[in-house]
Amino acid sequence: MTEIKDAQRLEELRRKHGRLAPDLSAAAEPSPNDDVRSRQPRFCGLESGHRACQGCGEALGARLVSETAGPDVMLSNATGCLEVFTTPYPQSAWRVPFVHSLFENAAAVASGMEAALKAKGKRTKVIAQGGDGGTYDIGFQALSGMLERYHNVLYVCYDNEAYMNTGIQRSGSTPHAASTTTSPAGQERMGKRHLKKDLLSIIAAHHVPYAASASVAFPVDVRRKVRRAMDVEGPTFLAIHSPCPLGWGHDGALTIQIARLAVECGLYPMVEFERGEVVSVMPIRDPKPVTEYLKVQNRYRHLFNDKDPRAREEREHLQALADFNIARYNLKGVGEDVMDTDGLDTVRRGGPVQVM
């Protein structure tokens, strides 16, 4: 009987606050594509109707992860764009159970969920997810603890290289020289003064079974890495480079192109660690100059001011950082490889050529 009372109470509150319950009845205006929608030959974890910006890399990354990992998963999500745009009350774009608590505790909540499921004898996998702010910075302690306590959780960081949801503040992940609202380019500085934190190495130092970087430009590779991480019993970590058209200042139509360039120039290396060791990298067939990547984004616009001598210096600095990555991880491929940056995205009739 309490059930009916609760429902009444909820209804009253909704009326009071002008929010009516979503209508899931058959009478609700169906989308003309609902029929084919329900018969899609892939699982859908993140539905349409979410409120991400046009061309959002994070939305794409989350869609790819949830559809690869689902349906037998539960999500714990940190505060941030992904949480805000997928779950504006009273709607949810998720088709899998989803918990949001705080900005800083996604990994802690996930640890608890995993422990509870284990106690109940369930095999459902828990995925924690957050932005770079929530991962590199504020949620880092919770994440480190989760890894150290060896919870069977996959943590996914959608790395758009700043605190986007609150208006593009610099984070530990923001690359050197990128302009944000709290690291603005101007008289004093050429964008962010500091370097991008090498989080992946820090995670790897936890001696976890699997930690890797990925990019939305290579969905086949994202899926493979998610499957790999899901198969592992124990803590695993994935950072997915996810362009943000608003924060990076580019046309949403170029999200994939830009993400691809980040990998091809060496600034965002694709690396897989197991137990702290590099076990695999995605070779770059034909490294591109960093300027090709930088010049299409407004966050680096100040690096192309011919009158400012610092511009050239910073461009060279970023090129040196890319070269450093290429040398460090031995990213320069030899010859043509189906698993390199050019081979991996090859398609043919019927889909991607790579089936892994």
Place this chain on the structure above:
Amino acid sequence: MSSVLTRSGYADPATSLNFKTGSWRTLRPVHKHATAPCHGACPAGEDQQAWLAKIQENDVRAAWETLVNINPMPAITGRVCPHPCETACNRGQLDQPIAIHNLERWLGDEAIANDWPYPNVPAIDSTRPKVAVIGAGPGGLSAAYHLTRRGYRVTILEALTEAGGLLKSAIPMTRLPRDVLDAEISRVLEVGIDLQLRQRLGRDFQIDELGDEYAAVFLGIGCQKSREWSVGGAVPADLHEGLHLLKGWVDHLSMPEAERVVVHGGGNTAVDLCRIMKRKGAAEVTLITASGLPGPDTEPDDVLNVVPRELDEALEEGVVIIPHATIQRLIMRGSRVVGVEMVSLKKLPGKSGRKERIAFEGTERVVATDMVVPCIGEVVDPEGVADLLHGGSYLRARDPFGHLEDHPNVFVGGDARGDRGTVSAAIGDGRLAAAAIDSYLSDTPLPDLTPRPPIPYAGLNLHYYEKKARVPVPKVPPERRTDDLEIEGAVAGAAAIAEAHRCFSCGNCLACDNCWTLCPDNAVIKTAQLASDGSHYLFDYDFCKGCGICATECPCGYIEMIAEP
């Protein structure tokens, strides 16, 4: 909530579906089927992308059926067409063009070997009108085939004792084996075409007499009369005209002997003749042509009009070609020719704007020779068609359909038009004339020939394709070439299917899933059935925000962003 999540179960639909983000859109993605360059260049009108797609789907028979809906003779065109499709192929800008003609030939050969029946052939209906086709060359055969498929009763009236036109009488067996030619032609005829041989227009019947029995007439009579040839009025007494020699060779392997031969002209007749002369033992065979050889300095409309492969093989066999030159004087001893004086020339835009041949003074030189063979082309034999020629050399048609002025039920196609010159062009004419005859007899509008917009190389997203070399084609080496052994070998089976997979699918959906995979809004829906535009993908405009990712990442340029209506 009783829903249990298992690996096979789905969760309840997400409530965000009540929030239609489609209202944010200012641009919308639409599918746009463009004209692939291969299709745009094919004189027969084939859509190679369409049949290559069927091979990619491993459905070889469906590929052949798609092909012969347009061109009934792929085993023939796959061997003799100069394949402008390959010159135009976008893939040529990445590595090498798709081996279209080899695959076309393979499909034709497969159909012959497996005796696949031609698709869409209705049973003969004795109440339907009859149409007369004059000439059983590729143009006439194509017209007859397409008319039969449109339900007309067709009779071909052919002057000679065999069907095939120049395919049969002039094209050497080394390029077009006769068993293949005969098999494909007889299969075309078997769709229900009535072939009457030894029926020469002008001698055995007149066009006017056909009206009683036939509702329309297609003229595919080609060009049977050699152009007059002389150099400043001089003609050697023992003049042999090129096409005549070739026909004699093809018919009974006879060829006059000479040590040093000069062939004057361009085109396939000239090159075929040079090669046969060389093989028959002539020490020096020189082709003097006003056209240029393919290369950066030669404008496309100035290139020697011959199948590219044939030119390479001729050079390989030792034929000497002197481009951009003409014969300006015959050096005679009595009535016999002993040498020619050449001069360099080029076709340059003259005062009128039209190209004129300009000879360059000071470039004269002499070549000793025992025989000069002109191959300067043929014109329509006026017998039986004098009224239609209006004093000209060709049956000039008003449009691509072959309409003739003042004769609403007489149509022309192929070489007789004067503006064609290839087998595939004749086949294309036959198809268009069949459509025009159908429209005339059924009083329906002509089909719209406005092409779809083209898709240039720059319209593709090349990240999604890998370099891959074109399939190697076996070839008989020069020293082992004979009078009738086919020189170019076959590309078949797995190698052919792999070659088809090199096709970019320019301007049409490759079913690569990119749009479906990369839409952040899950607004591309994949369907099991074909959607109305022939693809397997739909845009869900309720949710598509118009970001444009799908359009940028479609490898084949099949998605275009247009202003929101």
